[in-house]
Amino acid sequence: MKYSLFAGGKRLRPILMIETCRALEGDVNVIMPLALGMEMLHTYSLIHDDLPAMDNDDLRRGKPTNHKMFGEATAILAGDGLLNFGVETMLQGTKGLSGERLSNYIGAMKIIMSASGINGMIGGQVADMLSEERVISLEEMDYIHLHKTSALLEACxxxxxxxARAEPATQGRLISYSQRIGLAFQIVDDILDIEGNEEELGKPVGSDEKNHKSTFVSLYGMEASKLKVAELEHEAVGMLKPIGVNTNFLEKLARYICQRQK
Structure with missing residues (x-):
């Protein structure tokens, strides 16, 4: 569990959660256990993604994947352990909370668990596996991206x-922002799987082709994919402008996601 959790990575999901709360002047100490739990959930999904039964990858974050280090059985259990310990960690954050603060915390936790489950990440992963060996429609592609990748970012x-008890209008704009960066994140992943440098990425390139997966690039080409990312970046940043709080970090984060090389 420690091997994969502390192997590096961008920590994008907890950072997005914490910085959204901070921008809206919420209590970062309250959200911290949720952010820690989220990173554990994300890492468990990576361990299982890399298994031979799924993507069958040998490298993650520049190091041998968990099953290459410890064997498949231990890797499965390490993923299971991170899932359970992530929930434990989030539940520990309820200590000392009461009334509206407690109900808001439980509400946030419910959103995280739903986004990582059958109606979110796992549902998207199943659809992704079922898309192998065939050409899929744009609607199916959007479903995969919005559930497999974007759902967790939206939950953050x-x-x-x-x-932070944000107003509904503010929350709506930030959710729209997260959906755009989530979709962009996955399209950039598809681009880097073709054009990326394995040493810089810290994981193998060409995995999608190896697994015969339809991607935005395979369906629409490299140029159209890059144009779509630029469009999503513009829209995401535009969603932040009318909010009226300091969203400079979230704007920079959107630009980083869309322009990243790893």
Missing amino acids: VQSGCII
């Missing part, structure tokens, strides 16, 4: 909004 933003 929603959690930050809930803990």
